Amino acid sequence: MATGSRTVPPRSSVWLSERKTTKRKGDQQPVGLDHLKIVAATMRLLDAEGLSGFSMRRLAAELGVTAMSVYWYVETKDHLLELALDAAMGEIALPIEAVGPVGAVGPVEGLEHAPAEPRDWHEQLRQLASEYRRVLARHPWLSALLGEYLNIGPNAVSFQSAALAVMRNSGLPDDRITSALALVYQFVYGFGTIEGRFTARCRAAGATQEELFHEMMGAVEDRMEFDEARKIMEARGGTTVQEMQDRDFTFALDLAIAGIEALRER
Amino acid sequence: MATGSRTVPPRSSVWLSERKTTKRKGDQQPVGLDHLKIVAATMRLLDAEGLSGFSMRRLAAELGVTAMSVYWYVETKDHLLELALDAAMGEIALPIEAVGPVGAVGPVEGLEHAPAEPRDWHEQLRQLASEYRRVLARHPWLSALLGEYLNIGPNAVSFQSAALAVMRNSGLPDDRITSALALVYQFVYGFGTIEGRFTARCRAAGATQEELFHEMMGAVEDRMEFDEARKIMEARGGTTVQEMQDRDFTFALDLAIAGIEALRER
């Protein structure tokens, strides 16, 4: 991907640069306009063509500009992709209740261990998880970028803050919260990755989800002792692939929540 | 990555080809030798230089051969990467007890719902999870390939069979098993992805895990309402990054198992 990265890397991340890079026009107002347009066009291209179909030259063409113009606004292709990554993270709708406590000016006295209703954090966790899943599935390139870059942009940080705030209401002891977060967060990441890649693959092949699914099952079936497995697969239920995925996702989340509830007692 | 994939794709996966592609020398024995050497060199290169550092031309140079020779053995770069992917999946050690039942000639009468000791499937699940994690962390390129390709090679299928066999012993009803599997499997995938990328990034930057970790925390810290979060992070425990990761991983798995145990009752 980043072919030039074996030479001296210019900057390891946009977010680790000294300058916050909000460019200003004669110290008046942030330009942003072209910057925003570039990121928006990048995301459009990524959605349409995938990560492998994206190039700085294609982007420039899309913007009706010469290949190298973009480099005035953006240091490198990697930085641009990091910006697109964080923009996508910004599409995750955060539960307002979750943002509140952490974003507050300071810890509210006596409310730090306020006994949040279980329903509250259950629902908030479910919302965050399904939002994250939705964004991953909508932008199949997102998962690869999350694996490639650091994901410490402003929107990513807000998301992680919200997730942390929700999990703090689970009642788990402090030293278990990152674990529980990892379980849910990484599960959704993995789930959304597969889902996104699968839909992208379907679109690329011009096939429905069902067609591709059965082709895969067929390919696996005859190379495997499938007597037991087939039973499981059939018990999976749901008529469409989408329904199966929704069921799997929902119940997996139930399992994680049940696990948190169970270990909270001990 | 696959720049040529926007034209007519030659074959969407090695494993979906008609021919099983075990080449034979005059119908005598499988050659395999060069085929194996190519995949081995591919993995060596991927481990050393990462996915972005890998190219067919570099590989050919590594093999002391001209750029196009490899194409006699392998249809395309994507196919070669799929072979490397499955070879890596083959490094996952499977619990023998798990492979047994599924690999058996047929379902053993009366033993289909044999009451496996909880300890058994707990331990087997933990072993599979930590093996998978280990392989993902050792080969940081593996995660990206898993996201890119179908992962239906022979070793991948064996692994999935084993995972299914283990989960069948959990006592969950049949229609919940794929969900439980998704929870654990995708969690480990996500966890191993982050871990692998992080170690790769450290090596590339020539920094220790602790150095990079603190740099990241520093970058996030000042852009965030970190009062609450810091407390969690410190409660995380462990003196090294590795210890933190091990703790998080182990307890997250405990959570998943506890969730399965809890929902099995209902």
Added chain:
DNA sequence: ACCTGAACACCGTTCAAGT
């Protein structure tokens, strides 16, 4: 301050040709 053109050092892959 913003954009361009030519150039460099790479890619994956095709294809005709060698042995």
Added chain:
DNA sequence: ACCTGAACACCGTTCAAGT
């Protein structure tokens, strides 16, 4: 059956030059 060389259509990025 196996390997090569030249070529095609691409990359990301540098750099000197334009306005």
